[in-house]
Amino acid sequence: METPKNNLFDPNILVQLANTKMPFGKYQGWLLCNLPEPYLVWFQRKGFPPGKLGMQLATLYEIKINGLEHLLKPLIKK
Template sequence: MDRTILLDLTSYRMPYGKYKGVAICNLPERYLIWLRSKGFPEGKLGMLLNTMYEIKLNGLEYLLKGLKDPSHRS
C-alpha cells in the first residue's frame, strides 16, 4: 500500500455531511458501508473513502497505527 494514501487517510477530512470535519480514518464503519451502498463520490475523496472501507472491512486498521496525527482525531 502506498504510504502517501495512508497518510491522506489520516489527514484528509470529510468535507460535507453528518461527519463533516472528521478525518477519513475516523469515520464509523457503518457510515462507510452506507456511503458504499449509495456510491462513493468521484475523484480523490471517493478513492480515499473506498480505501478506508476496504481497510475496515478486512481488519487492516493496523496499517494506520502510528500515522494518526493527534490533531486529526476527531
C-alpha cells in the first residue's frame, strides 16, 4: 500500500495519536489519547503548539469533543 502524500488522509495518524507521549508540561509522559479533555480545551483556547504535536493535539481535541476517543483505545500498543 502506498503512503498518501497528504497526511490528512494517512490512516497512521490515529495509531500515532494512540501511542505518542506528551513531551512536556503537566502531563509529560502521558499518551496523547489519555490527556484529559479540559487540558485540550485549554490548548484550543490558548493556541496549540506549532508543528506535528500541535496538529496531533488539535485532532485529539476534535476526537474528544465529539465523543470518539473510544476509536483510539484499540490502537494502543501494549
